[in-house]
Amino acid sequence: MEVIESLGYQVYFDDTLASLEAFLAERNYSKIIVLVDTNTLDNCLPLFQQALPNLANYDVIEVDPGEENKNIDFCIGVWHNMLDFGADRHSLMINLGGGVVTDMGGFAASTFKRGMDFIQIPTTLLSQVDASVGGKTGIDMGSVKNIIGTFAQPQAVFISSQFLKTLDQRQLISGFAEVIKHGLIFDRAYYERVKTLEIDQIDNSLVKHSVSIKNRVILEDPKEKGLRKILNFGHTIGHAIEGYSLLNDASPLLHGEAIAVGMICEGYLSHKLNGLPLDELNDLIQTFRKYFNDYTFDSSIDTALLDLMRNDKKNLSNQIGFALLDQIGSCQYDIYVSEEDIIESLDFYRELITP
C-alpha cells in the first residue's frame, strides 16, 4: 500500500481497503452514510462490504447515475435523506462512485449543517486520477458546469484498482483524457509514456503518478489563485462543449470526451498565442484522435458556447480566461483570449475533423 500526503489528509492506494477499516476504527463517527449511484450500488458497494465485514451500521443514499443528475434537485434529495437518517456534525459521508458522486456528495456534506466530514472512494478512472483529490466539490446549473460548489477537503481518499474492473471502455477512455492532461501541463516524459499506451495497459502506477502530479499542484495553490489553474487546461472550451452537449445531444459527451475536444482547441490557441511549437500541437492532436472519436458540431452553436464560456471561473472583468501550453509539459495561466480567437480555434477543430 502507498500513501500520498495531500492537503491535511492522506490518499491511500490500497486494493484491500484495509486502510479504510483502520481509518474508521480510529474515529468515532456518530453515523456513517454511504452515497452511491445505481451503478456503484450494484458494482462497488459489494466490494466495499466485503472489505469491511465488521461495519454493520450505516445508511445508504442512492442517486441516479450521470452528469444530468449532478444538480441541485438531486442534492436536495441527498440532504433530505441525510436529515431522515439523523446525520449530525459528527457523522461521516462516504462517497462511493465516480466524479459525479464525489463532487455532489462532497458538496452535500460540506454544506450540510455547515459542514460534516466526508471521504472519497473513487470508482472510475477519472475520479481516481483527478476528481477525488483536491477538494473541488460542486454541482451544475443547467448547462453551466460546476457553477455552485465549495473548496472542501475530504478526511481521506481511498483508491482501489478493484473498482475499475467493472468500468466500461468508454468511461476508462474518458478518464484517460485527464491522465493525458497531467502529462501535457506538467510532465513531458509522462505524456510521452501515456500516449503510447493501450487502454488495457492502465495500471496502478499511472493512477499514482497522475495523483502525484495533481497533488503537487494543489499543495502549492489549494484554492486556485494561480498555479492550480493549469489543471483547467482544455476546460474553458471543454466545459462549454460538455454543458452544451448535456442539454442538446441525445447521447451527451462525457467529461473526458469534452475536454479532449477542448484540449485540441486550446492546443491550437497555445500554438497561436503562447508559443507551443507546431510539431507539438500536431503531436497533441494525434494523441487525442488516437483515443477519442471526433465530435461534430457546427458554427451555429458558437454563440451558445461563448455564452457558456462567459461563466468560466477563470474569467476576469468579462475576459475569458485560459490556461495554455508553451511546450508539452509546461503550462501558463491567466491568459485572456478574444472571442475571435476562440471561434478560430473552434473552426480549426471543425476543419481538422472534416474528411
Ligand SMILES: NC(=O)c1ccc[n+]([C@@H]2O[C@H](COP(=O)([O-])OP(=O)(O)OC[C@H]3O[C@@H](n4cnc5c(N)ncnc54)[C@H](O)[C@@H]3O)[C@@H](O)[C@H]2O)c1
Ligand atoms: N472535483 C474535481 O476536481 C473534478 C475533476 C475532474 C472531473 N470532475 C467531475 O467528475 C465528473 C465526471 O466523473 P466520472 O467520469 O467519474 O463520471 P460518473 O461519476 O458519471 O461515472 C461514470 C459512470 O460510471 C458509473 N460507474 C462508476 N463507477 C463504476 C464502476 N466501478 N463500475 C461500473 N460503473 C461505474 C457511474 O454510475 C456512471 O454511470 C464530472 O462531473 C466532472 O465535472 C471533477
Ligand SMILES: O=C(O)C(=O)C[C@@H](O)[C@H](O)[C@H](O)COP(=O)(O)O
Ligand atoms: O482540480 C482542479 O482544479 C481542476 O481543474 C480539475 C479538472 O479536471 C476538473 O474538471 C474540475 O472539476 C474543473 O473545475 P472547475 O473549477 O473548472 O469547475
Ligand SMILES: [Zn+2]
Ligand atoms: Zn476535468
